[in-house]
Amino acid sequence: MSAPEKETAVTGTGRAPAGGLAVTHDVERIEAPVTWKAYLICAFASFGGIFFGYDSGYINGVLGSAIFQNAVDPGSNAVSESNQSLIVSILSCGTFFGALIAGDVADFIGRKWTVIFGCLIYGLGVVIQMITGDGDPLGAIVAGRLIAGIGVGFESAIVILYMSEICPRKVRGALVAGYQFCITIGIMLASCVVYATEGRSDTGAYRIPIAIQFLWALILGIGLMFLPDSPRYFVKRGNLPRATDALSRLRGQPKDSEYIQVELSEIVANEEFERQLIPSTTWFGSWANCFKGSVWKANSNLRKTILGTSLQMMQQWTGVNFIFYYSTPFLQTTGAISNTFLISMVFTIINVCSTPISFYTVEKFGRRTILLYGALGMLICQFLVAIIGVTVGFNHTHVDPADATKTLADNIPAVNCQIAFIAIFIFFFASTWGPGAWILIGEIFPLPIRSRGVGLSTASNWLWNTIIAVITPYMVGANRGDMKSSVFFVWGALCTGAFIYTYLFVPETKGLSLEQVDKMMDETTPRTSAKWKPHKTFASEMAEGGFLNKGVVADVERSGSAV
Numbered sequence: 001m002s003a004p005e006k007e008t009a010v011t012g013t014g015r016a017p018a019g020g021l022a023v024t025h026d027v028e029r030i031e032a033p034v035t036w037k038a039y040l041i042c043a044f045a046s047f048g049g050i051f052f053g054y055d056s057g058y059i060n061g062v063l064g065s066a067i068f069q070n071a072v073d074p075g076s077n078a079v080s081e082s083n084q085s086l087i088v089s090i091l092s093c094g095t096f097f098g099a100l101i102a103g104d105v106a107d108f109i110g111r112k113w114t115v116i117f118g119c120l121i122y123g124l125g126v127v128i129q130m131i132t133g134d135g136d137p138l139g140a141i142v143a144g145r146l147i148a149g150i151g152v153g154f155e156s157a158i159v160i161l162y163m164s165e166i167c168p169r170k171v172r173g174a175l176v177a178g179y180q181f182c183i184t185i186g187i188m189l190a191s192c193v194v195y196a197t198e199g200r201s202d203t204g205a206y207r208i209p210i211a212i213q214f215l216w217a218l219i220l221g222i223g224l225m226f227l228p229d230s231p232r233y234f235v236k237r238g239n240l241p242r243a244t245d246a247l248s249r250l251r252g253q254p255k256d257s258e259y260i261q262v263e264l265s266e267i268v269a270n271e272e273f274e275r276q277l278i279p280s281t282t283w284f285g286s287w288a289n290c291f292k293g294s295v296w297k298a299n300s301n302l303r304k305t306i307l308g309t310s311l312q313m314m315q316q317w318t319g320v321n322f323i324f325y326y327s328t329p330f331l332q333t334t335g336a337i338s339n340t341f342l343i344s345m346v347f348t349i350i351n352v353c354s355t356p357i358s359f360y361t362v363e364k365f366g367r368r369t370i371l372l373y374g375a376l377g378m379l380i381c382q383f384l385v386a387i388i389g390v391t392v393g394f395n396h397t398h399v400d401p402a403d404a405t406k407t408l409a410d411n412i413p414a415v416n417c418q419i420a421f422i423a424i425f426i427f428f429f430a431s432t433w434g435p436g437a438w439i440l441i442g443e444i445f446p447l448p449i450r451s452r453g454v455g456l457s458t459a460s461n462w463l464w465n466t467i468i469a470v471i472t473p474y475m476v477g478a479n480r481g482d483m484k485s486s487v488f489f490v491w492g493a494l495c496t497g498a499f500i501y502t503y504l505f506v507p508e509t510k511g512l513s514l515e516q517v518d519k520m521m522d523e524t525t526p527r528t529s530a531k532w533k534p535h536k537t538f539a540s541e542m543a544e545g546g547f548l549n550k551g552v553v554a555d556v557e558r559s560g561s562a563v
């Protein structure tokens with residue numbers, strides 16, 4: 001390892017002398033040691049995941065509440081199919097657009113204020129949803145969820161961006177995985193709240209679960225006001241004093257400390273390097289930048305955009321939301337389980353408990369490795385569920401002698417075995433692809449297109465989330481595709497695709513700074529990426545006498561841009 005102290009402009013006091021940004025040649029020294037404060041700040045930002053999970057989860061139970069059904073479709077004891085699909089999917093629609101817009105806003109007003117703004121939009125959406133039941137009830141819930149969705153879109157794209165940019169690289173994966181952990185907690189909390197309020201005979205049956213959403217917005221919005229914005233945002237805007245200030249608060253080091261100087265130099269040098277490759281132009285030009293370059297070159301912007309959006313697409317293709325959206329009716333049709341609600345709840349608990357395993361494995365074994373093993377584990381479980389189903393399990397049923405409208409499974413132990421494999425599938429998803437897709441999209445984009453790349457990838461997650469939510473009832477519905485548990489052949493085939501895709505296209509980003517990830521993608525292929533070791537710092541290539549070239553600093557300050 002090259003660590004020539006004399007070239008790092010380090011003084012005996014650990015402070016850099018005034019007059020320029022100190023640089024280092026030592027690839028291990030481009031970041032300050034991790035403090036508890038850094039952990040806590042990043043952990044707090046991950047709280048945004050609670051919105052995501054709670055909002056996806058609460059509507060499932062609310063749709064089953066008699067008071068809500070009567071409010072939306074007066075006189076009936078169920079929300080009509082078309083109203084159900086409208087109410088459920090309108091949130092994802094808002095989220096899709098929210099995630100797309102949020103990247104622009106984040107480059108304009110900053111990451112932190114974009115999330116706070118997202119909380120305000122979300123809060124407004126919650127207030128409108130609360131009106132449901134008075135006046136035009138369907139209009140209120142639909143409009144409210146659309147607006148809340150835009151807020152969730154802002155928050156789901158930008159929290160990932162913010163966390164990836166402020167987290168120390170050695171724990172970045174683990175801390176971003178905390179975001180997915182919060183999503184799973186949100187889903188579980190929602191199922192508990194609706195379970196507790198379902199039996200109420202007043203509008204509290206749905207207004208309480210709706211109102212609780214407000215709390216998440218308040219906690220995240222107010223808490224974030226006290227945190228610094230991302231130093232990488234300030235560098236992008238050419239405001240180096242504020243970047244220094246933010247970095248010093250995040251790392252718990254004085255502004256003139258060697259660590260702060262050296263880390264900032266690296267971000268500035270990388271920004272300059274990238275800006276030479278990807279000049280910032282007009283607003284349209286900057287969007288077009290996300291699609292520039294050759295599809296055959298692993299480090300082109302186009303390839304990175306395809307990688308981010310397809311990773312999120314595959315995360316949804318695993319079929320996990322088939323379980324979280326439809327497990328209860330699916331299990332009911334097996335006729336083998338008496339308490340389907342309980343089993344669905346157990347699935348959400350397995351999801352919560354398995355996610356933290358990734359905090360360790362993602363840093364120990366790496367992103368690529370866990371995605372490969374995760375896809376393998378999931379595809380085995382899914383094919384087993386499907387094969388047991390067509391041979392002895394759920395696809396073999398008979399009419400219930402006591403109730404001609406119901407069917408019963410011929411072989412109940414076989415169905416139970418299928419359910420056990422579904423639970424193991426959730427374990428594999430939660431400990432690998434659930435967090436892995438979010439971690440990678442925060443890491444693969446260079447700074448000039450990072451906010452848009454993360455926004456596009458997040459929008460892809462929501463787009464596929466919606467598509468799967470809309471089509472799966474048609475695939476399994478008794479009067480439609482009637483696939484029963486053979487639907488797991490589809491998920492198994494898609495997970496096989498995810499396995500091959502990971503092997504061919506997903507690089508290893510573990511332990512690298514965001515700037516080093518860029519270099520690694522330039523110099524390796526996904527299959528050889530895990531062996532890549534950083535050898536030079538960006539700043540050292542643009543250094544003069546131990547300091548970052550003044551021209552580079554002046555250039556970044558002058559050309560700071562929001563596009």
Ligand SMILES: OC[C@H]1O[C@](O)(CO)[C@@H](O)[C@@H]1O
Pocket residue numbers: 056180183184315316320321324351434435465
């Ligand atoms: O934990 C399961 C949840 O995780 C997500 O895939 C997001 O990462 C959601 O779409 C899903 O409901």
